[in-house]
Amino acid sequence: MNDTLDLAILRTLVAAEHLGGFSRAADRVGRTQSAVSLQLRRLEAQLGRKLFVKSGRGLVPTEAGEVLLAYAQRLLALNDEALAAVRGQGLSGRVRLGVPQDIADTVLPNALARFARAHPDVVLEGRVERQETLNRMLRDGSLDLILLFAEPQSPTGQDLGLVDLAWIGAPGWGPPPGQPLPLALLDAPCLFRKAGLATLDAAGQAWRLVFGSPSLGGLSPSIRAGLAITVRVARFCPPDLAPLPEGILPPLPRVSLRLAFAEAAPPPAVEKLGESLRQAVAEFLSARL
DNA sequence: AAAGCCATACGTATGAATTG
DNA sequence: CAATTCATACGTATGGCTTT
Numbered sequence: 573m574n575d576t577l578d579l580a581i582l583r584t585l586v587a588a589e590h591l592g593g594f595s596r597a598a599d600r601v602g603r604t605q606s607a608v609s610l611q612l613r614r615l616e617a618q619l620g621r622k623l624f625v626k627s628g629r630g631l632v633p634t635e636a637g638e639v640l641l642a643y644a645q646r647l648l649a650l651n652d653e654a655l656a657a658v659r660g661q662g663l664s665g666r667v668r669l670g671v672p673q674d675i676a677d678t679v680l681p682n683a684l685a686r687f688a689r690a691h692p693d694v695v696l697e698g699r700v701e702r703q704e705t706l707n708r709m710l711r712d713g714s715l716d717l718i719l720l721f722a723e724p725q726s727p728t729g730q731d732l733g734l735v736d737l738a739w740i741g742a743p744g745w746g747p748p749p750g751q752p753l754p755l756a757l758l759d760a761p762c763l764f765r766k767a768g769l770a771t772l773d774a775a776g777q778a779w780r781l782v783f784g785s786p787s788l789g790g791l792s793p794s795i796r797a798g799l800a801i802t803v804r805v806a807r808f809c810p811p812d813l814a815p816l817p818e819g820i821l822p823p824l825p826r827v828s829l830r831l832a833f834a835e836a837a838p839p840p841a842v843e844k845l846g847e848s849l850r851q852a853v854a855e856f857l858s859a860r861l
Numbered sequence: 862a863a864a865g866c867c868a869t870a871c872g873t874a875t876g877a878a879t880t881g
Numbered sequence: 882c883a884a885t886t887c888a889t890a891c892g893t894a895t896g897g898c899t900t901t
Contacts, residue, residue, distance in 0.1 A: 595886060604872055609887060611870090626878095630886070864901075869894105876889075881882100 577618075579651055581611045582644035585623070588612065589641050593630050649689070656690040664693040665841045670706040670718040671698070673788045674808045679719075683852035687845050694841045702786065704761055716834050716842045719849050721763055721805070721827045729832030732853045737767060737824035738806035738815035742798040747820065756783035756791040756800035767825055768803035775822035807856070829853055 580601075588597035588608065598608040616623050623637035633641060671680060676698075688696065699706075699715065707728070709715040724734060747753055753772065757765040772779050783794040794800045795813060803824060806815050831846055831853075838846070 593886070605887075606873085606889080607871055609889090613888090614870095626887085630879095862901100864899100866899080867897090869896090871892105871894075873892090874890090876887105878885100878887085880885080 577644075577647070578611075578615070579647060581615050582640075583648060584608050584611055585615065585637075585641060586644050586648065588624075588631075589633055589637070649686070652686075652690050656692075664691075665839060666695045666697060667841050667845050668697045668699070668714065668716045669845060670701055670709055670715040670720075672703050672706065672720055673700055674721075674805060675719055676700045677810075678808050679849070679852045679856045682855065683845075683848045686852070687848040690848075691841065691844060694845075696845070702758070703763060710832060710834050713834060716838065717832065717846055717849075719829070719831050719853070722830045723763070724826065724828040726828060726830060729830035732829045732831055732850055733857045734826040734828055735857070736806040736826055737764065737803055738809065739768075739801050739821050739824070740795065740804045740806075740809050740813050740815055741801035742796055743812075743814040745798055745801060745814075745816065752778035752780040753821070754782040754800040755779050756785075756794045756802045757781060758788070758791065759784055759786050763827060764803040767827070771822050771824050777822065829857075 584597050584601045584603070587600040588594055594608045594612070595605045598605040601608070603611075612623060619636070619640070621636040622634050623640060624631035625634055680698075684696070684698075687694075699709070701709065703720050706715065706718045706720055710718050718729075719732075721735075722728065724731070755768070757768065760766070769779070782800045783791055785791050791802055792810075795802055801816065805827070809815055831849060833842065833846065835842075
């Protein structure tokens with residue numbers, strides 16, 4: 573009877589849990605679906621416990637599955653850290669990352685924690701700026717990589733996934749009857765502003781700008797107070813605000829989360845941070861609500 | 862070292878169940 | 882009914898271990 577857990581199998585377990593299925597997990601870990609099925613069956617046999625039960629045509633983790641999953645994540649993190657510590661001395665240098673505020677608040681902590689643990693010798697410099705500034709800094713060489721939002725067909729960078737935009741307001745907010753829609757938006761040029769106004773104009777909905785600011789922080793008070801609503805990524809909605817129920821206002825388009833490098837062949841440390849970001853985004857997008 | 866043997870894991874192909 | 886998703890069968894490749 574084998575009493576050592578196989579980390580490769582734990583990796584597929586974590587993937588299966590995060591992505592909610594064997595097929596997608598197989599994709600992630602670079603195996604076929606059948607191999608994943610067998611791996612997890614072997615794992616169940618080794619532990620003498622069922623880890624997943626059927627639910628519809630998918631699988632959901634059992635209690636034992638949840639318990640193991642928590643350990644699996646810690647074991648894998650320690651594994652990656654050990655690898656980097658022993659053979660990772662090659663990874664040093666400096667990486668300059670730029671993101672907009674929304675991303676700094678949400679996906680970034682996870683990615684940075686992971687990266688810093690695995691590559692303690694890399695000096696990380698982060699900048700939170702507006703998107704247009706990020707783009708400019710990337711072009712003029714003062715940033716190595718940026719993670720930001722763009723239109724889905726945008727030519728710059730690589731697409732990491734599409735996210736829904738939503739009208740965001742104070743909880744319970746409703747449009748004032750017979751008046752133009754009060755908006756709080758970032759100063760142009762702003763992707764969300766452009767998308768929101770274009771959507772309203774296309775629907776023939778009147779609006780007026782009641783609050784403008786060059787930074788997200790400047791908008792919050794008017795939104796919290798119920799004076800106005802704004803446009804943000806639905807999943808990035810701050811806890812004290814809420815997406816408006818669908819049907820009240822015309823639906824907004826989706827935008828693409830994109831990762832762009834300054835150089836076509838980035839140095840290893842930059843490449844690696846990009847990898848951490850990709851993973852954090854994938855986890856964030858597939859996390860169950 | 863090389864050869865032989867065995868267990869194990871993998872991929873392909875296919876089946877069965879479920880869902881919209 | 883078509884698409885999706887997990888399960889199973891079978892042939893093959895790989896790696897470890899023993900024997901030569």
